[in-house]
Amino acid sequence: MSLQYEILGRPGDDNALLVRVDSGQGVCRLLFDCGEGCLHTIPFGELQQLDHICFSHFHMDHVAGFDSLFRALFNRQDQPNHLWGPAGAAEILQHRFRGFLWNLHETMSATWRVHDITPGRNSTSRFELQEAFAIAHDEGTTAWDTVLLDLGSATVEALQMNHGTPTLAWIVREKTKTNIDITRLASLGLRPGPWLKQLTTAAVGQEDPLIEVGSLSVPLSQLRRQLLVETPGASIAYLTDFLLDSAAQQQLATALRGVTTLVCEAQYRASDLELARRNYHMTTQLTAELAREADVGQLVLFHLSSRYTPGVWLEMLEEARAIFPRTTFSSGWNLETAS
Ligand SMILES: [Zn+2]
Ligand SMILES: [Zn+2]
16 A cells, blocks of 8 residues: 555544655655654654644644654755644743753754645745744745645645634645556557557647557557556545534545545544533544445544543444444554453
């Protein structure tokens, strides 16, 4: 599978999500949130290759591990440093950058860009290590529509939700892959050759060019019909810390339709609905209903409240499964086998 994920952190502790998108030419790594102690299991070498760090919001349990991450990356020059978050991201993260003593930094150089994301707007601020991160250079605001970030083989979307403060829900979607069906090639008696490249690269406009295949001349559109197969990409959504009222349910059921993996918070059990609403959080029941309505491939529950015992967490898993059977915890947690 070319889209892999790992839930970071333990049940009841801070959590985060690492997503690896393998395009075949290289791996793009995205980290969603950065709570306390979440990075211990990521090898240092991989930490240094993170491409994008995307925050849902900046409550402590989602950003408390940022110092460790920044320590590993602060002077990274061999690839861009991008941080993404809801409105106020640049201001809060600049405080994090500035929370250390910087001297001798004039001889070093690294650039960090922080993107404040609001619906349809991306405001970028640039910070320089050489300046001890003292100046927020305004790089302007750009408009975006549905897709916030194009990674080449995948796209990243962000939806603004309500946690009493704006939070971002994130969706990573691999693009549909177009491949040549080699077995069909043989059954049609066509010999492979340089012409195969034209199948995926040549444009079919109003004219339908003839492709030379050995001694034959075959219309490009016909070859494409016979030989190309489209494989839909995998997708993963990261949802945490917001009120799942009926408007949000409706919005997300559409946005998440058919998503392969939904990673979603399970802060509260179903009977604590009032508490969940008051704190702008979800319950297992609401989460599972969303998964069912959006018809996702699987639901992975994380960000469990430490107010409950492990026994209650397992009951919460069952609550969700009663509504949406394809629900699990991170397999690395071993919660079910431990009971
Ligand atoms: Zn929160
Ligand atoms: Zn939280």
